[in-house]
Amino acid sequence: MAPAVRDLIAAFVLLNGVIGAVTYVTLLERKFTARMQSRIGPYRVGPHGLLQPIADALKLMMKEDVVPAMSDRWVYNLAPLAFLLPCVLVFGTIPFAPGLGLADLNIGLLFFLAVSALEIVGLFMGGWGSNNKYALLSAMRAVNQIISYDLPFIFAALIPVVLSGTLRLGGIVEAQQGGWYVAYPVIGQLGFLAYLIAMLAAENRVPFDILEAESELVAGFRVEYSGMKFALIQLAEYAHVIATSYLGALLFLGGWLGPGPSWLGAIWFTLKALAVFLLVTWVRWSFVRIRVDQILAISWKLLLPVTLTLLLAAAFVVTYQGGGGVG
Amino acid sequence: MSGNRASFWSELAQLATAVGKTMGVTLRNFLRRPVTIHYPDVKRAYPDRFRGVLALTYDRETGEENCIGCRLCEYICPPQVIAVEMLKAEKRNYAKTFTLELYACEYCELCVQVCPTDAIIMLRTVDLATADRRELLLDKDRLHELGLADEPSWATGTRLRDMQAPPRAVKA
Amino acid sequence: MPDLEARKVIEVGYAGNERLVMNMGPQHPSAHGVFRAILTLEGETIVAVDAVIGYLHRCHEKLGETLTYVQYPSIASKTDYVAAMTSELAYVLAAEKIGQIEVPKRAQYLRVIAAELQRIASHCLWLGTWCMDMGGALGGGATVFLYCFRERETLLDLFEALTGARLLYGFHQVGGTRYDLPAGWAERCRSTVDLIERRIDEYEAMLEGNPFFLARTRGVGVISRELAQEVGVSGPLIRGSGVAYDIRRAEPYSSYEAFDFKVPVETEGDCWARYRVRMVEFRESIGIVRQALEGLPPGPISSRPGVKSVGQVRIGKGETYARVEGPRGEVGCYLVADGSAKPYRMKWRGASFSNLSVLPHIVPGHKVADVVAIMGSVDPVFGEVDR
Secondary structure, three states: OOHHHHHHHHHHHHHHHHHHHHHHHHHHHHHHHHHHOOOOOOOOOOHHHOOHHHHHHHHHHHOOOOOOOOOOHHHHHHHHHHHHHHHHHHHHHOEEEOOEEOOOOOOHHHHHHHHHOOHHHHHHHHHHHOOOHHHHHHHHHHHHHHHHHHHHHHHHHHHHHHHHOOOOHHHHHHHHHHOOHHHOOOHHHHHHHHHHHHHHHHOOOOOOOOOOOHHHHOOHHHOOOOHHHHHHHHHHHHHHHHHHHHHHHHHHOOOOOOOOOHHHHHHHHHHHHHHHHHHHHHHHOOOOOOOHHHHHHHHHHHHHHHHHHHHHHHHHHHHHHOOOOOO | OOOOHHHHHHHHHHHHHHHHHHHHHHHHHHOOOOOOOOOOOOOOOOOOOOOOOEEEOEOOOOOOEOOOOOOHHHHHOOOOOEEEEEEOOOOOOEEEEEEEEHHHOOOOOHHHHHOOOOOEEEEOOOOOOOOOHHHHEEOHHHHHHHHHHOOEOOOOHHHHHHHHOOOHHHOO | OOOOHHHOOOOOOOOOOOOEEEEEOOOOOOOOOOOEEEEEEEOOEEEEEEEEOOOOOOOHHHHHHHOOOOOHHHHHOOOOOOOHHHHHHHHHHHHHHHHOOOOOHHHHHHHHHHHHHHHHHHHHHHHHHHHHHHHOOOOHHHHHHHHHHHHHHHHHHHHHHHHOOOOOOOOEEOOEEOOOOOOOHHHHHHHHHHHHHHHHHHHHHHHOOOHHHHHHHOOOOOOOHHHHHHHOOOOHHHHOOOOOOOHHHHOOOOOHHHOOOOOOOOOOOOHHHHHHHHHHHHHHHHHHHHHHHHOOOOOOOEOOOOOOOOOOOOOOOEEEEEEEEEOOEEEEEEEEEOOOOOEEEEEEEOHHHHHHOOHHHHOOOOEHHHHHHHHHHHOOOHHHHHO
């Protein structure tokens, strides 16, 4: 089979897999959250709610597509796509197991970070095109917040790069065969913590979800979207969360490394990504949110100096021990 | 986040303990049993005095209708949802028609309170959801039907008035 | 002609550029009811607040003229529907004051138990909705909300065993109460109250040291002592600003002088101070309930015969104002009686109505996100505001 056709089929399978996984991750979050709140999540649709995501998807597809009259048509209609594309595109670079990845680029991490930052464009298009003050306010806050937190996010993600000496995601996992980076004294734990905090903020999760602050801005930049466009935006958001969970598991928790035969690697990887996701969800459902100026203060005054220091420390340790160099 | 080094570390330690405490509470609740009751498969136990749907009763011994059409319930109802017409007969009066608009009822139990013959009562159920509001305009037959179908509450007019009235010896 | 100058919105000078007028409309997840606030923003800072109310007006004061003294207590619950017991209490106290009707001791203690349990339930709702507003319906706020409602449900179960209804009771009548305690209720009440005390410890653990919570509430929405007294706020708002005024102490009604409880006062006047005041009130109310259950005297629950007809209670000519300490502040009922079975005029003094009038003074200068924190700490219920 021609490699182009094979890649096309692989991409198609991956895309569908991602969409399916993302819809079921919403169910996982709902059941997990419900147990934390002394209740049961979805229960009646299918046994123990297992068909709930399908019911939700069908419902969203059947809804009327309302476009506000004075909105900027092209911007409004293209925003969900512009938001979805980067969030799904990054899945292409993640290696789920040695050799089982769509494109294990040798600048994999750079591609991931750069493309995932493009979601801001889609977000702002949604806020602007909706012709709605709430949406605009939310979009402005979002741009503020995501740009501020992308820097600590990138620096935290660069710590494993320095420690392993390669930007290739598969290479970073292979370098962890001696020990996961989260077990690296001080730098590993603090780096992982900084990565988690920056991830929360880059995903607009509580306590940093000021942009969609339900009780103030109703739904933020999504407020004027309904039906399938809303479904695409939800999909994109959750896909981004899962993608960064996978990245976190890969960078700090050893990716597909785990006991047992090597074909279990993909399963270990998924379990670790889910663990990161559940940790983030646990934090999300425990805290109230903080104000936008406090969010920015945390980013610029706390996270950025800390991650920079950690990165320098990692570089110092690597040079002192004589290993590494960027390959 | 500003200030000298000692306060920075102590603030950070404070932050860490507070975060740990909060997430600890959430974790503890994660391990508790949920309080959800799977209605309608499982129904919770309604207390004795539950104010449910209204109904009319028959006399236990004779099987006659208790309602004498005196209209006291109609006069006391604050949203005026009851409408009664009296039917005069030889030994006692009856209610010719008795309509109760359940969709506007406030469930205040005042009609039950004043009924001299304990004719109108409330039941220990509120399972009367319908798709058509007209089914909630209860007429006399429907009210008697409900009275026979479901379990009545503890409260009847006589019992409520006895509970409130001061005992005869202690009249101030 | 209405005085248009009087509605001039209070503005705060701010050296910014453009102004944006945003409407936090009557349908809003955090408006605590139907409340419209027209905010003038410069960037994220609020420059002026114009509050519009009246969306829940249901003509209570007219109803008070058309319904008799026997019928109205069941309707009085609907003004402050979150704390129904205190609204009913204000009305019957006013009627009893004019008619010089004595209330038996047992009924007074039952009223105290009902009012304090209602205060605990109302504060549970306050804490839950406040945290939900601040934390989002998809986030930690919802978690605290569900915990608080889980506890509130146990209290509503108690009320359901006592009266038959969960939210709007019709428990009070002129002359006493309508229901007495069923068998086993006192034991159940004690164990419920013990459970709630333990759960309040959990909430405090979740929120007290929480830096996010502190950052949202410290220094936000400061009501100075002078402003509080000038505008006429009451309840936890005035006690959070340093004035130790509690009607249960200042003008005791319904045998409150027999109970030993602390009146919490904080001096900073910000949202955190009001939070602390209410959290202490939780525990004090639990103490009062325990004392009342302990000292509950036997006897009749009403000094008048059981209600048999709609015009049974007639109150002679007179007028009076009766006030009670509700969970939100001073709830008052001004009653003018004319000798018949219906009042000639009835006016409600809603606690939330006066409390809301402080908003245009304290909100400008804050960010948009602080509006919900302040609204939540003011804790309005719009049944009381609009009546």
